Amino acid sequence: MTPGDAPTLSDRLTAAAAWPVRVLFQILDKPFRLIQRIGGIKTMPYIFLLPNLAFFGLFVVIPLFINFAFSLTGGTNLYLTDRVYTGTEQYAFLFDCGNYADPTSCREDRFWRGIYNTATFIFFQVTFLVLFSLITALILNRKIRARGFFRAVFFFPVLLSPVVVALIWKWILLRDGILNAALVSMGFDKILFFVSPEWSMFWAIFVSIWANMGFYTLILLAGLQAIPPDLYEAAEMDGTSTERVFRRITLPLLWPNMLVVIVLALIKGVQIFDEVYVLTGGGPGTATQFIVQYIYNTGFTNQVQNFGLASAASVVLGVVLFVLTMMQLAATRRRDNG
Amino acid sequence: MTNRLTKILGSSAMALSLMAGTALAETELRMTWYNDGNEGEVMRGILDRFEEANPDITVTLDVVPYKAILESLPVQLAAGDGPDIARVTDLGGLSEYYMDLTPHVGDPEYWRANFGPFLKWLDPDGDAISGFMTQLTVTGPYVNKTLFEQAGVEMPGEGATWDDWAAASKAVADALDIPIPMAWDRSGHRVSGPAISMGAQMFDAEGNPALVDDGLKMMATKLYDWHQDGTMAKELWGSVSGSTYLGANEDFANAQVVMYMSGSWQIPQFAETIGDAFDWWAVPAPCGPAACTGMPGGAALVAMKDTDHPEEVGQLMDFLAQEENLAEFYGETLFIPGHLGLAESGVEFATDDPRAAHALQTFASAVPGISPVAFDLQGYPSNRVMFNALISRLGEAIVGELTLDEAFDRMSQDVEQQLAEQSR
Known part of the structure; x- marks a missing residue:
């Protein structure tokens, strides 16, 4: 003006x-x-x-200490001051195992099953999540028709609430769901997906990848677009093969982004709860009951709400997440330092 | 301009202060409620009448899923942040949070005379008046009689055993290609009646909980075997973990189940959802060597001691507990009355559905045959610890994570560990 x-x-x-x-x-x-x-x-x-530190302290740091204090107590009282001090008893209970590789030999077998299920989940989920995100990012980085549309399509599930995602897939996979209807129409028998431990784990992983892939694709796409195009032009002039360009240019320059994606996916994988809780309820048996659901069940769904044991398991989970976060920080620093 | 603005602001402030004054004079009571059928609507109608008669009190009916009553309400109450009144089914387990209404009701003797035996369920260690039963329930099976007729299979008669019913249901399902011959609610409460029929005692000679004995093992083994041979579908018991409750009411209503073990609270829902689509028939509890019993139970409306308005809560509870209001409530909802006077005089149930009338008659007549062990178990405040251990470990055995023997050991350990934690 x-x-x-x-x-x-x-x-x-x-x-x-x-x-x-x-x-x-x-x-x-x-x-x-x-x-x-x-x-x-x-x-x-x-x-x-x-102001930010005060907010963080109030809602993150103080609850962290309160949780730790809870893990050193027993009983069912909700107020810390009314609870019985038990020292490391809750931790000893969690780690009381004949053989750590066999959850049935542990006093708290469900905690260990939760650990093993979570480990299985993150191994497959992170591997395939990163792989599919990379492939999708590579495709979306090319000059394909309706590129903007496809970018939106892959990102759309990220915007949905995990509960909505799980409910949609549950309706698809139920005995009388769309997928079984399709199988029957093609002459196959119905598959009771949620009765089989293997199928339940498969769908828990699949749905989680489907829901989160868009986010990681976006990070990798940003990394791909930051790679200077003249490197590719030079390689093209030299007649370098596509596979060699990917191995020698794309992958090394994308590696810092890949590291961030891997560590973020690991952290999210360890925290998995809502999607799987709605999709499989942790079943069949405890086949898809992960560590966070174990904590929730122990603390809230039993008549005797064992806040002490749930807090001890939370501390163990917190340690794992701390290690993963440190890895992410180290990866980010390495990327920033070039 | 400024003058006009001042006038508007002044009058707005006055209006707001008047509204605030009115609001301050009004007491709001919150009632946490869940629905099996139409009871929320019926209760709302009665509450509207109460509000008309008591314009200074409003009652908000917070309708929540049943799961929230089991899982969220106890945490709210423990945090001192619960409602004024709630409809609960863990009758004794939450008793520490109940208010004694004795000083706040007009005639405590009326309460003791009409709700006497059930007051003990709400206060196992005392004689407080904490609330009243919105319904008495009895667990028992329903069958799809139409399917039996279509399959030409005769329904087992009086005194039939669980094995008889399982075999008959399987025969019907096989003949008509029905996916689920028999379904039971995934609930320890539902299993307990049949287990007691098999001889389970649930408590030792000193009255301490003793979940696993030969009777329970016998029933649990049958359930396990039925899941393996296809009499029961693994979808219900095997598809979730822990003590998660799952009902097969929708599958039964969709004629996907031949026999469904649940309880009397399903009557209003089936009357509405199934209607006359097929003959749904309540049958007497099948027998075992020791008894032919279901489990008693029910839901109660209880006042909470953390309320800020004990007088008003007492006034409301007294109003709701009056015979004419409860007669309307039980009659409209098709619930078995938890009011002794009404049980004796009879309630006029608002249904002309012969299936609902038959089911009400079947469950009501089952009450005298309920085993004393079942009453003791229902009155035990920590019974959910036993129910949850039973259901979660049996579920793990059914899907093959544990052997049955391992599951029995774990059940005992779970009960022991949780009771020890509770007693700290």
């Missing part, structure tokens, strides 16, 4: 929206100047971070 022009509606709205911000800045100006005068310029970043 040049001087003399009449303000448009947009200008008026912008000015109106800026007004509260201006007032806020005017209010905060003096106290912030005072803080800077007292604490020096180096204090200011911490002051700006304070």
Whole structure:
């Protein structure tokens, strides 16, 4: 807008929206100047971070400590002060095993089955998730027809709630679901997917990949687009084969993104609960009962709500997640350092 | 302009303060409720009458899934954040959160005379008046009589055993290509009646819980075998984990099940969803060597001690418990009355469906034959610990994760461990 022009509606709205911000800045100006005068310029970043740190502390750090404190107690009281101190008894109970490779030899067999099921799940889920995400990203990075449409199609499931995703697939896979109807129409017998441990695990992995692949594809696509095109042009001029271009250019330059994807997928895989809980209920038996569902069942669904044991299992899970997060941080740093 | 703005602001503030004043004079009571059939609607109608008679009290009916009553409500109550009133089925297990209504009801003697035996279920260690039964229930089977007729298989008669019914249901299913010959709710409560019929005692001589004995093993083994030979479909018991409840009511209503072990609370739902599509028939509890019993049970409306409005809660509970209101409630919902006066005088059930009338008659007449062991188990406050151990471990055996013997050992260990945790 040049001087003399009449303000448009947009200008008026912008000015109106800026007004509260201006007032806020005017209010905060003096106290912030005072803080800077007292604490020096180096204090200011911490002051700006304070609201976020307070929020993080209140909703993450303090509950973490409360959870740890719960894991050292027993009984059914909800209030920490009313609970009985048991020391490391809950941990000893969880780790009391004749043979760690055989859950039936453990006192808390369901905890170990949860661990093994989670390990199986993340091994297959992460492997195929990364593989399919990479393939999809490579295809979507090419100049194909309706590329924008396909990018949206692959990303769409990410926008759905995990519960909605699980319910959709449950309706497809039930005895009288769409898939069985299709099998019958082709002359096959119905398959009771949720009665078979193998099929249940397969669908838990498949649905999880279907729901989350778009997100990881997007990360890899961004990585692919950041690779300088002149490298590919040079390779083309040299007559390098497609396979060699992928191995020598694409994969090494995409590796930092791949690492982030792998670690993020691992963390999400360990935390898996809602999709599978709705899809299979953890069954058949405990075939798809993962560690988070074990914690939920122990803490909430039994008549005797064993918060101490559930908290101890949460701490174990927290340690695993901490290790994975450190791996992700290391991978990110390596990428940032080139 | 400024003057006009001041006037608008002033009048708005006055209106808001008046509204706030009205709001302050009003007491809102929250009632957590779940539905099996139409009982929520019937209760709402009665509550509307209460609100008309007591304009300073409003009652909000929070309808939640049954799962929330089992899993979320106990946590809310433990956190002191529960409703004023709730409809519960874990009658004794939540008793520590109930309020004693004795000082708040008009005539405690009326309550003791009409709800006496059930008050003990709500307060096993005392004699408090905590609420009343919205329904008495008895577990027992339903059969699809039409399928029996179509298959030309005779329905087993009085005194038939579980084996007789299992064989007959299988014969019908095989003849008509019905996918599920027999289905049981995935619930420890449902298994307990038949287990007691087989001789399960549930408690030792000192009255301590003793879940696994020969009677329970006999029933559990039958259930296991029926899952292996196809009499029962693994979809129900084998498709989820832990103590998750699953019912086969929808499969039965869709004529996918020949015989369905559930209970009297299904009557209103079947009357509505099945109607006269086929003859759904309640049959007496099949027999074992020790008895022919189902499990008693029911749901109760209870007042919670953390309420901020004990007087108003007492007033409401007293209103709801009056004979004329309960007669309407039981009559409209087709629930077996939990009010002794009404049980004696009879309730006029709002149905002309002969199947519903027959089912009500079948379940009501089953009450005198219920085993004392079943009553003791229902009155035991930690009975869900036993039910959950039974169902979860048997489920794991059915899908092949445990042998039956391992499952029995684990059941005992689970009960022992959870009761030890509870007693800390």
